[in-house]
Amino acid sequence: xxxxxxxxxxxxxxxxxxxxxxxxxxxxxxxxxxxxxxxxxxxxxxxxxxxxxxxxxxxxxxxxxxxxxxxxxxxxxxxxxxxxxxxxx
Amino acid sequence: xxxxxxxxxxxxxxxxxxxxxxxxxxxxxxxxxxxxxxxxxxxxxxxxxxxxxxxxxxxxxxxxxxxxxxxxxxxxxxxxxxxxxxxxxxxxxxxxxxxxxxxxxxxxxxxxxxxxxxxxxxxxxxxxxxxxxxxxxxxxxxxxxxxxxxxxxxxxxxxxxxxxxxxxxxxxxxxxxxxxxxxxxxxxxxxxxxxxxxxxxxxxxxxxxxxxxxxxxxxxxxxxxxxxxxxxxxxxxxxxxxxxxxxxxxxxxxxxxxxxxxxxxxxxxxxxxxxxxxxxxxxxxxxxxxxxxxxxxxxxxxxxxxxxxxxxxxxxxxxxxxxxxxxxxxxxxxxxxxxxxxxxxxxxxxxxxxxxxxxxxxxxxxxxxxxxxxxxxxxxxxxxxxxxxxxxxxxxxxxxxxxxxxxxxxxxxxxxxx
Numbered sequence: 001x002x003x004x005x006x007x008x009x010x011x012x013x014x015x016x017x018x019x020x021x022x023x024x025x026x027x028x029x030x031x032x033x034x035x036x037x038x039x040x041x042x043x044x045x046x047x048x049x050x051x052x053x054x055x056x057x058x059x060x061x062x063x064x065x066x067x068x069x070x071x072x073x074x075x076x077x078x079x080x081x082x083x084x085x086x087x088x089x
Numbered sequence: 090x091x092x093x094x095x096x097x098x099x100x101x102x103x104x105x106x107x108x109x110x111x112x113x114x115x116x117x118x119x120x121x122x123x124x125x126x127x128x129x130x131x132x133x134x135x136x137x138x139x140x141x142x143x144x145x146x147x148x149x150x151x152x153x154x155x156x157x158x159x160x161x162x163x164x165x166x167x168x169x170x171x172x173x174x175x176x177x178x179x180x181x182x183x184x185x186x187x188x189x190x191x192x193x194x195x196x197x198x199x200x201x202x203x204x205x206x207x208x209x210x211x212x213x214x215x216x217x218x219x220x221x222x223x224x225x226x227x228x229x230x231x232x233x234x235x236x237x238x239x240x241x242x243x244x245x246x247x248x249x250x251x252x253x254x255x256x257x258x259x260x261x262x263x264x265x266x267x268x269x270x271x272x273x274x275x276x277x278x279x280x281x282x283x284x285x286x287x288x289x290x291x292x293x294x295x296x297x298x299x300x301x302x303x304x305x306x307x308x309x310x311x312x313x314x315x316x317x318x319x320x321x322x323x324x325x326x327x328x329x330x331x332x333x334x335x336x337x338x339x340x341x342x343x344x345x346x347x348x349x350x351x352x353x354x355x356x357x358x359x360x361x362x363x364x365x366x367x368x369x370x371x372x373x374x375x376x377x378x379x380x381x382x383x384x385x386x387x388x389x390x391x392x393x394x395x396x397x398x399x400x401x402x403x404x405x406x407x408x409x410x411x412x413x414x415x416x417x418x419x420x421x422x423x424x425x426x427x428x429x430x431x432x433x434x435x436x437x438x439x440x441x442x443x444x445x446x447x448x449x450x451x452x453x454x455x456x457x458x459x460x461x462x463x464x465x466x467x468x469x470x471x472x473x474x475x476x477x478x479x480x481x482x483x484x485x486x487x488x489x490x491x492x493x494x495x496x497x498x499x500x501x502x503x504x505x506x507x
């Protein structure tokens with residue numbers, strides 16, 4: 001079981017959360033011309049690194065907020081969590 | 090090469106089985122090969138075998154970080170099927186079924202292919218309609234499909250819960266009678282033995298650290314056992330695809346996730362074929378040893394750990410108990426996890442890349458094992474001819490940008506949406 005520290009609620013079990021994927025993927029700006037390559041990168045292409053990974057989780061059975069989690073994809077160790085508006089360094 | 094038969098078995102019994110030939114050699118890497126296959130799993134070994142057999146390319150090396158057959162080919166639930174609706178997937182996998190049917194004879198190695206059928210359970214009229222449609226599509230592609238009503242399912246799996254209290258009552262199911270299981274290790278070993286016999290070098294405990302790419306053309310690879318020149322390089326590394334892609338500065342429509350499976354203690358024969366309970370995120374079969382072999386969903390987050398977490402196993406078995414209450418009496422023998430190269434539309438990629446001489450075989454998601462022979466066959470063709478075969482002509486890398494997705498079940502990495 002992973003234990004994730006929600007920035008709003010504190011340490012909670014993984015079962016309360018839903019995974020949202022890579023948090024570093026940026027959506028192309030709205031109301032601007034988007035090349036199909038940029039759109040492709042946004043929708044489909046993922047680095048999926050082995051090691052530190054910044055990702056989105058939603059505290060679906062709690063405060064329902066989206067949060068950022070920095071986690072090791074090889075060991076599952078969680079280093080840091082933050083509100084989705086905050087940066088993880 | 091020594092032929093395996095009942096006579097060789099009897100003959101070797103007299104010497105206490107001490108004098109069997111080694112099944113494959115342990116060569117030192119040469120400095121140059123015509124083709125280097127990275128990844129000594131089922132797909133890599135099959136690719137090397139078909140390169141030698143179908144295309145007479147024998148100056149081939151398989152480079153494996155661990156030991157052959159130590160990855161997903163030894164960690165799956167051994168299911169073989171071709172019950173796909175889309176033409177591209179159906180034709181591809183039905184060609185594979187034909188290879189499976191003759192594989193033990195072809196490899197002179199008993200892979201124990203056992204076509205006992207697969208049943209996908211349906212729990213509503215809408216799902217029955219969808220299965221009727223899928224079954225019809227399968228039959229148009231020459232694949233056997235049978236729509237079962239509730240009573241027919243009950244005859245086949247009487248131990249399932251057919252009471253009125255269940256959350257997902259069984260309305261019927263779609264069956265592919267020719268689907269089945271095989272002994273996964275034997276598949277890897279059989280391909281390895283034959284490939285080795287035709288001159289393929291199987292190089293184990295050799296990690297790929299980098300690639301030599303000059304002017305957009307592959308020249309060789311850098312490994313923990315020295316540099317190896319190669320005219321062509323094929324990637325068959327499943328869950329390590331993203332790691333090697335990063336070394337090539339490629340980004341792929343692949344996420345790596347962990348998928349768990351488990352087996353119970355062995356019991357007497359009670360389940361003939363494979364049963365999938367999609368609504369409960371659960372599937373099950375019984376091995377020849379009598380163990381109940383079970384699996385279900387991904388753990389649901391990016392992972393390179395070959396182990397998962399307990400909540401997913403609990404979730405999967407909760408579904409299992411809803412379908413087969415008798416499972417509550419069984420002890421769990423073991424659970425394990427493998428890392429899956431999850432493509433974004435749920436279908437594989439077998440293609441050339443923008444680097445000349447570099448070929449890609451990945452994106453197998455939940456179902457790489459069943460496609461082992463046809464994946465090797467088509468990948469060998471793609472490498473040897475430098476062009477995709479008709480069978481993998483839609484399993485292209487660029488289908489994501491052109492919009493020609495093969496979203497068979499509307500599943501990709503985000504199973505929680507499906």
